[in-house]
């Protein structure tokens with residue numbers, strides 16, 4: 255990580271820490287915009303930091319670390335699409351004030367040659383605040399921005415256990431798209447879709463390692479201060495060893511993520527990048543869930559209270575596991591190593 | 596020494612193709628230790644000459660001064676070519692060399708590092724019957740008499756000590772004060788009078804480690820590494836090199852050895868078994884993470900940013916992953932795997948003799964500080980959790 259990026263990342267960490275865990279969207283989204291966090295992956299020629307996917311992931315990890323409620327992930331996907339479709343107008347708009355959201359799982363919809371959108375997009379964060387949504391057709395042959403304020407779109411908020419994200423289902427009933435907002439068609443669209451899915455998986459991996467790191471830090475801190483049997487709980491080796499195993503698991507997930515990002519390099523739209531992203535994501539989200547589960551267990555009764563933060567980590571971790579591409583990655587990895595079953 | 600990565604890869608690959616002993620696996624299957632030692636020496640000599648035995652040594656030493664990228668390429672290619680593992684030279688190349696480089700006087704380095712390249716063998720004499728995990732409890736006594744230490748005691752579990760020329764010996768020079776403060780680190784010539792070695796049979800059928808008995812053995816003061824009473828600190832760097840650096844090569848080997856698992860699945864006609872495919876798919880990213888952790892650790896060593904506990908994470912993750920790896924092989928091998936086959940010496944941690952490999956994987960969860968000890972280190976030094984109270988009653 256270069257100096258400029260790590261400085262910006264550190265300041266993001268400070269700013270988010272000052273807002274507190276799971277700070278609301280109203281507070282954190284303006285910060286993301288004002289402090290230029292959306293520009294991390296934008297090429298320098300277009301006024302960004304030119305830090306690519308690895309730079310973006312450093313910020314996704316901060317979002318995870320602070321359980322940030324800002325819809326940074328979908329906004330970064332929209333930005334990635336604008337960058338790679340060469341849409342300077344949208345890069346500028348997204349970086350300055352506009353908010354475009356995107357589904358965090360693959361949508362099931364069609365986009366005709368004439369730009370008519372029909373079908374469904376699930377897990378779309380903060381859709382009520384977005385002007386547009388970034389959509390890819392299920393067939394992968396079209397990627398487009400679609401304005402949300404128009405007839406034929408039914409947006410429904412779906413309450414999730416994870417309260418740090420507000421997800422919507424969007425139903426499109428033959429909505430006429432704007433041809434000027436089609437970002438890619440045909441093979442270009444396939445490549446762009448893959449790029450976006452890969453970014454999404456890596457972002458979720460980063461969110462997970464960030465969240466897991468905070469969850470473990472808080473757990474260790476709690477065990478050091480909570481006393482039972484006349485001593486701090488942290489003195490019990492059974493508990494120390496569980497924490498050490500979690501630490502090793504997080505370190506492995508972080509190392510795998512960092513190494514995969516290096517291996518991907520600038521070829522984010524390759525099939526290899528897609529496979530690396532899936533594996534890194536699955537490895538990281540399962541580590542996150544394991545840490546969050548242990549966090550709850552090791553906090554005892556207080557961990558069951560709504561007031562305490564344990565459940566926020568657990569719920570975000572459980573949701574993270576279901577976002578992105580959730581095909582069984584183990585079987586994908588086996589396919590790569592053994593050939594298709 | 597620095598080279599364009601791809602040029603180095605081509606060079607190493609070509610060299611390996613021309614130099615790996617033909618059919619070495621067959622030759623090392625069911626063989627005795629003497630034949631093994633001969634074969635290892637021959638292979639080691641070739642690697643040293645080519646400059647590939649010591650990529651982890653610093654600048655200025657033959658074969659040393661390689662960047663992380665170059666070291667990785669060499670280890671990857673060695674693994675890819677399925678070359679014999681330099682198990683006989685393991686302690687010499689890592690434990691002894693890294694300790695001497697960090698703590699040795701110029702004279703000691705000059706006296707011993709070239710010798711390692713000439714094939715001198717080393718063993719590690721730390722553990723004792725009553726000082727295993729609790730290494731600071733070492734009791735082997737060294738008394739200073741004039742310009743020599745006179746040593747009495749017993750070491751145990753010392754890997755390949757029966758072949759060693761020298762021993763990294765941890766001894767007690769002081770019984771007052773905290774136990775760590777009374778330890779001193781010596782270089783013992785195994786041919787000294789009063790040293791006797793007795794191999795111990797292992798569960799794998801090998802007799803890979805030995806007991807060392809020390810009876811009025813004399814070691815010159817000039818063969819002390821670090822000051823008297825500094826033995827604990829010196830021993831920590833030996834252990835850190837074992838826990839971290841050695842795992843770059845071993846992790847990359849494990850990555851290549853995934854093809855042993857896939858090969859076995861195909862050979863056994865279970866390549867389509869969904870449960871096994873899932874286990875394989877879960878294992879492979881863990882192996883990738885082991886490589887990434889080891890690489891990251893090596894980079895920290897090169898950049899001097901190592902923190903306490905880093906090496907423990909590398910070792911703990913590797914050891915658990917190796918256990919999963921060999922356990923999966925064992926499961927796939929099925930009943931066929933239970934029929935005893937001769938094992939391959941120098942074949943590394945994944946020889947494809949699955950019961951052997953599985954049992955041998957306990958080497959990494961027990962030796963060099965067990966998993967439990969690594970967890971203590973991580974919890975105490977990285978997470979800042981308190982140490983056990985010292986006093987206890989039954």
Ligand SMILES: Cc1cc2nc3c(=O)[nH]c(=O)nc-3n(C[C@H](O)[C@H](O)[C@H](O)COP(=O)(O)OP(=O)(O)OC[C@H]3O[C@@H](n4cnc5c(N)ncnc54)[C@H](O)[C@@H]3O)c2cc1C
Pocket residue numbers: 491718719720721722724726727728729751752753754755804957958961962963964965966967968971
């Ligand atoms: C294959 C092999 C090769 C070896 N090679 C060498 C060598 O070359 N040179 C050398 O000096 N030594 C060598 N050793 C010795 C090795 O370092 C010791 O076996 C190891 O440190 C454990 O000590 P121990 O066997 O006395 O077990 P113990 O210390 O008695 O441990 C028994 C069990 O108790 C656990 N335990 C111990 N203390 C704690 C604690 N504080 N908290 C929780 N659990 C604990 C251990 O993890 C282990 O599970 C080798 C060992 C093996 C198996």
